[in-house]
Amino acid sequence: MDKWLANNTAAKIIALAVALILWAIVHVDTDTPTITRNTQGNQTIANLSIEPYGLDDAKYVMQSVVPQRISVEVSGQRSQITSLLPSTEYQVKMDLSRVTEPGQYTVPLQFDPPAGVELLSIEPSRVTVTIEEKVTQEFNAVILTTGVPENGFTELDPVFAEGSAVQVTLPSSQIKQVQKIQGEMSVDGASDNISGRVKLVAYSNNGEVLDDAVINPSSLKVQIPISSNVSSVSSKTLPLNVSYSGELPDGLILSGVEAGAQQVTLYGPDSVLQRLDSYPPVTLDLGEVKAEGSTRYKEALAAPEGVERLEPSSVEFTVNVVPYEQRTIENVPVTLTGQPSGAEAKVTDPASGKMNVTIEGAPDRLSTITAGDIRLTADLSGLQAGSHKVQLKVELPDYIRAGGPSAPSVTVEIGEASEDAPAEPPADTEPEPAPDAATPSAPGTTEEEPEPEPATPDDPAVVPEPSDGGGTTAPEPAAPEEETPPAVEETPDSGQAEPGDPAVPGSENPTPDTGEEPSGGTSSP
Numbered sequence: 001m002d003k004w005l006a007n008n009t010a011a012k013i014i015a016l017a018v019a020l021i022l023w024a025i026v027h028v029d030t031d032t033p034t035i036t037r038n039t040q041g042n043q044t045i046a047n048l049s050i051e052p053y054g055l056d057d058a059k060y061v062m063q064s065v066v067p068q069r070i071s072v073e074v075s076g077q078r079s080q081i082t083s084l085l086p087s088t089e090y091q092v093k094m095d096l097s098r099v100t101e102p103g104q105y106t107v108p109l110q111f112d113p114p115a116g117v118e119l120l121s122i123e124p125s126r127v128t129v130t131i132e133e134k135v136t137q138e139f140n141a142v143i144l145t146t147g148v149p150e151n152g153f154t155e156l157d158p159v160f161a162e163g164s165a166v167q168v169t170l171p172s173s174q175i176k177q178v179q180k181i182q183g184e185m186s187v188d189g190a191s192d193n194i195s196g197r198v199k200l201v202a203y204s205n206n207g208e209v210l211d212d213a214v215i216n217p218s219s220l221k222v223q224i225p226i227s228s229n230v231s232s233v234s235s236k237t238l239p240l241n242v243s244y245s246g247e248l249p250d251g252l253i254l255s256g257v258e259a260g261a262q263q264v265t266l267y268g269p270d271s272v273l274q275r276l277d278s279y280p281p282v283t284l285d286l287g288e289v290k291a292e293g294s295t296r297y298k299e300a301l302a303a304p305e306g307v308e309r310l311e312p313s314s315v316e317f318t319v320n321v322v323p324y325e326q327r328t329i330e331n332v333p334v335t336l337t338g339q340p341s342g343a344e345a346k347v348t349d350p351a352s353g354k355m356n357v358t359i360e361g362a363p364d365r366l367s368t369i370t371a372g373d374i375r376l377t378a379d380l381s382g383l384q385a386g387s388h389k390v391q392l393k394v395e396l397p398d399y400i401r402a403g404g405p406s407a408p409s410v411t412v413e414i415g416e417a418s419e420d421a422p423a424e425p426p427a428d429t430e431p432e433p434a435p436d437a438a439t440p441s442a443p444g445t446t447e448e449e450p451e452p453e454p455a456t457p458d459d460p461a462v463v464p465e466p467s468d469g470g471g472t473t474a475p476e477p478a479a480p481e482e483e484t485p486p487a488v489e490e491t492p493d494s495g496q497a498e499p500g501d502p503a504v505p506g507s508e509n510p511t512p513d514t515g516e517e518p519s520g521g522t523s524s525p
Contacts, residue, residue, distance in 0.1 A: 054097025132171040147188025156225040246287030253324035255362035272306035338381030349411035358403035
């Protein structure tokens, strides 16, 4: 062995082999920065990557950089340059903070050498950068089920607890490639409903996964209903209505309500479903609204008694609130209802039978309202002949309310019933004749007496019930010892409704509906 090592040819072969190994180690990784030394101590560092900064990542994405690798020539102590090579001190940067729109830019490169190292040159000194705008588009996610349920059971359509809409963000050149947003859920061996959150993936037109797609939300809560094939369960679909409680802040009004579902489907025995004509409205508390804008509610739906399940199990509502404005709609006609049979009635104040109505609502809704969209109704039920002031019932379109502190009112004149009108049956007890009976005065008039006394059956102000012929008759004189008043309806001398009448302001009866958006009202979303 010693003789072989002492041989000059063997030593040369060993030296050559060592040199080849060292050369291969240095050049086998082309991405690793390399150093070339010259006789003057200058060194070239190649294959440096470029670090961009300053780009608005929320709006733009860097699509390409040409070239992608940079070489720099530096000068300094070889030991120091070599010791810094594995570190991050050798970084080439480019500033993209001035990019304000998509396009192609030529950007200068920056290289700050570490202490003790001097930059001699950078090659190339500029690169070409392509910037694309990020685009966000809404898609409806789909859920693909895998496996099969237990024998005798069938899977139904997926139910999304929070809706199926998602936002997908991609560069503008890639957003058109999106074919679907899909998630997968296993129903293998299931005999009952399956619920859980499903991760979503974006797929291109050729079925490839778009890894760069940003999906918001990235997962959805989904329920897969599992139904028995031999079950006697039936279903019934009912509209989903909304009611309100609480008060909005001053100056605000509802401009619209968006619901994640318009209907609810109930599952249960036929005998139970046949008794259900409506689903209880979902109540949204407007007291939770603090300012103008949108407020989201997520409300759980409960199955009525006897109903096995319902879909969806919860619904998300978005309540939109804006500052309201006022507008006056002129010449809205007044409709009379409930007048006595055979009697004519007309509005005397205002004489035109039309009124101006002030309404409040969102500006975009107010602009479309006409007189034909508003209904004013005066209910004359229970009123006798004469002049009456009647509060109006105001019916308005959705999300519109009447302005003003109280409901409008009109004066209505009700005439006497015609003779052709069917007469009321006589009272069971007829008043006995009284001496010196006077003929009763007409409704709405009074007869002066020297000394007024409380109204009795003998008083001329009492309006007796009409006879079979449709006219009026004087009450018969009562026996002197008889103090029981006759069983006839008494009408006040003024012809006005009594304080208990619902049409009289200030009575204890509730104020008629004004058409406002009251708390606790019910409407379809």
